[in-house]
Amino acid sequence: MKTIGLLGGMSWESTVTYYQIINTVVRERLGGLHSAKCVLYSVDFDEIEACQSSGDWARSAEILSAAARALERAGADFIVLCTNTMHKVAPEISARCGVPVLHIAEVTARALKARGVETAALLGTRYTMEQDFYQKVLTDAGVRVLIPGEADRVLVNDVIFRELCLGVVSPASRAKFLRIIDSLGAAGAQGVILGCTEIGLLVGQENTTVPLFDTTLLHARQAALDAISQ
Numbered sequence: 001m002k003t004i005g006l007l008g009g010m011s012w013e014s015t016v017t018y019y020q021i022i023n024t025v026v027r028e029r030l031g032g033l034h035s036a037k038c039v040l041y042s043v044d045f046d047e048i049e050a051c052q053s054s055g056d057w058a059r060s061a062e063i064l065s066a067a068a069r070a071l072e073r074a075g076a077d078f079i080v081l082c083t084n085t086m087h088k089v090a091p092e093i094s095a096r097c098g099v100p101v102l103h104i105a106e107v108t109a110r111a112l113k114a115r116g117v118e119t120a121a122l123l124g125t126r127y128t129m130e131q132d133f134y135q136k137v138l139t140d141a142g143v144r145v146l147i148p149g150e151a152d153r154v155l156v157n158d159v160i161f162r163e164l165c166l167g168v169v170s171p172a173s174r175a176k177f178l179r180i181i182d183s184l185g186a187a188g189a190q191g192v193i194l195g196c197t198e199i200g201l202l203v204g205q206e207n208t209t210v211p212l213f214d215t216t217l218l219h220a221r222q223a224a225l226d227a228i229s230q
Helices: 012-030 045-054 057-073 085-096 104-114 126-130 132-140 150-162 171-186 215-228
Strands: 003-008 037-042 078-081 119-123 144-146 191-194 212-214
Touching: 003 012, 003 057, 003 215, 012 037, 012 215, 037 057, 045 057, 057 078, 057 085, 078 085, 078 215, 085 126, 085 132, 104 132, 104 191, 104 212, 104 215, 119 126, 119 132, 119 171, 126 150, 132 144, 150 171, 171 191, 191 215, 212 215
Parallel strands: 003 037, 003 078, 119 144, 119 191, 191 212
Antiparallel strands: none
């Protein structure tokens, strides 16, 4: 079994979910008392968020690359960056680390294509929705991407940072997200990507008839499968 290097803490709320899913998949596949071989480096999210808001992506790349190298030294065979937004600096991390990085958008694109989805809506932080580092991976895979209007992008971003990253799950915010999801479905989205690792804490498939693609679930599941593959 390969050792998974979890680069987490962005936020730690969703990093917990990664650990749960990875170990659940390993147990389901291998049975008995099997669990995943993991090493975790959990960063201080306040430091990373300060880089995000100031636009200092170079500094965030330095911090996360150093963390990835620490995971490599600890025995990780590959890196799982437990966040969507910080995949903006995934190329820099890959270049500075000697083990592969399992890219969350690439995993998501494969899941969309496997379900025959040609047009998908993307929800996430404003960086993920508005910049091209994430959308380009999807469009290169042949998926057309829709995003909410400006007011709804602000709403989604605010709920992520002011509520979900702080462990607050609000029924009122869930209703707002479901309205946005329904409107994107009506606009032609065949599925909606939950492109922030915290959104799955708020909404799930049981809440809507629009197909949801929870990137946390997809990414963590693929990490587990890669770890146990020969």
